[in-house]
Amino acid sequence: IxxxxxxxxxxxxxxxxxxxxxxxxxxxxxxxxxxxxxxxxxxxxxxxxxxxxxxxxxxxxxxxxxxxxxxxxxxxxxxxxxxxxxxxxxxxxxxxxxxxxxxxxxxxxxxxxxxxxxxxxxxxxxxxxxxxxxxxxxxxxxxxxxxxxxxxxxxxxxxxxxxxxxVAGLEAQLKEVTDRLDKLESDFDTAIKKKEELANKAEECNVKLDRADRLLGGLGGEKIRWAATVEVLKGSIVNVIGDVMIAAGGIAYLGAFTGHYREKEELNWSKKLTDYGIPFTEGAGVRNTLSEPVKIRGWTINGLPTDSLSVENAIILSKSRRWSLMIDPQGQANK
The missing domain is CATH 1.20.920.60 (Histone Acetyltransferase; Chain A)
Structure with missing residues (x-):
């Protein structure tokens, strides 16, 4: 028209x-x-x-x-x-x-x-x-x-x-419905995401529970060992005076002697302690009383021989308050 x-x-x-x-x-x-x-x-x-x-x-x-x-x-x-x-x-x-x-x-x-x-x-x-x-x-x-x-x-x-x-009114209604639909879809996506997060957390918790059960099971065996260790330590507290006396004597007087002589003298000292009624641990000496397994392991990695004499010499050097005189024709101490 x-x-x-x-x-x-x-x-x-x-x-x-x-x-x-x-x-x-x-x-x-x-x-x-x-x-x-x-x-x-x-x-x-x-x-x-x-x-x-x-x-x-x-x-x-x-x-x-x-x-x-x-x-x-x-x-x-x-x-x-x-x-x-x-x-x-x-x-x-x-x-x-x-x-x-x-x-x-x-x-x-x-x-x-x-x-x-x-x-x-x-x-x-x-x-x-x-x-x-x-x-x-x-x-x-x-x-x-x-x-x-x-x-x-x-x-x-x-x-x-x-x-x-x-048409404008219908489009406005359509837009309103579309906006509501978009919001519902957004809420749905958020809920799904949250559900996945909770499922992941639940799975993580299950893994942690399983690990905790394993840890508790492992600690159950440790309990026995710890109880035995406590008993040993209780005995060590009673015997600490005698043990330290033998170890201190070894550091102070036995450094220059051979391994056989050291064992003989530590045995004599143990008899004296028995005569005086001082408690001590059987086999007490420089190595058994003062040794630290981790340090000894590090020394051996760095070249220290694993025999008892060499280990005791290293302990004496580490525990002495003065510089020690070392007779070392093989040069082991320099390592």
Whole structure:
């Protein structure tokens, strides 16, 4: 409908645009030039008559009584003197031209002399007014044809607006539902993720529980060993005085002697402790009393021989408060 209406208007608009363009170049002086005629040319008079009809200006009656005729020149001359004439032509209400004006102007439009190419020989201003009159007449009939289409278009546009409003409402509802769905999907994904995290934590807890059970099972065996160790330590506390006496004697006096002599002297000292009633641990001596397995292991890794004499010598060196004199022809101490 819109395209049909625009196509109809396209027939009249070029002529209308051309008439407006001519009016843009028209000056008040051009109109004054036409108004100067006391007895205007017939073609000029024809144009002025048509202009008066368009503006519904009544003619004057001239002639004898009973034979008077319409004369548009006096009121037309006055119209040409109106300074707002050009603006009034530009702003003419072309969409509401009265039917009586159209019927009256029809005679001028059908006149073979009422043509711009003929009027052009008389006056530039008259040519412009002729073009304008023809354009208004043509636009009127095109508008009459287009008006039902305009009304149909307005009705269709109103219906379209109602439909668009309904569509907008439905789209808003759809968006609301879509947003809720997106939120539910997001909550679902979050719940699934949390479920997976809890499942992983549960699996981790099961692994930890299994390890704890194994650890407790292992510690159950250690309990027996620790109990035995506690008993040993209790006995060691009772025997610590005798043990330290033998070990201290070994550090102080037995460093220069062979392993066999050291064992003999430690055995003699043990007998003396028994005679004096001092408790001690069987086999107490420098190695059994003062040795640290971890340190001894490190010494052997670094080249210390594993025999008892070498180990005892190393213990004596580590526990002595003074520098020891070492008889070491093999150079083992330097390692």
């Amino acid at each position: 819109k395209d049909s209406a625009e196509a109809g208007l396209a027939e009249a608009l070029p002529a209308l645009d051309e008439a407006v363009k001519v009016l843009q170049n028209l000056k008040a002086s051009d109109l004054s030039e036409v108004a100067k005629y006391s007895n205007p040319p017939a073609l000029a008079k024809l144009v002025i008559e048509a202009l008066c009809v368009m503006f519904q200006i009544a003619p004057t009656k001239v002639g004898e009584a009973g034979k008077k005729v319409d004369d548009y020149w006096p009121p037309g001359k006055k119209l040409l003197g109106d300074k707002e004439l050009i603006n009034n032509m530009k702003d003419y209400d072309k969409d509401h031209i009265p039917d009586k004006v159209i019927k009256k102007i029809e005679a001028y439009i059908q006149n073979e002399n009422f043509k711009p190419d003929k009027i052009e020989s008389v006056s530039k201003a008259c040519t412009a007014m002729c073009q304008w009159t023809i354009a208004m007449h043509k636009y009127h009939y095109v508008a009459l044809e287009v008006q039902p289409k305009r009304e149909a278009l307005a009705k269709a546009m109103a219906e379209l607006k109602v439909v668009e409003e309904k």
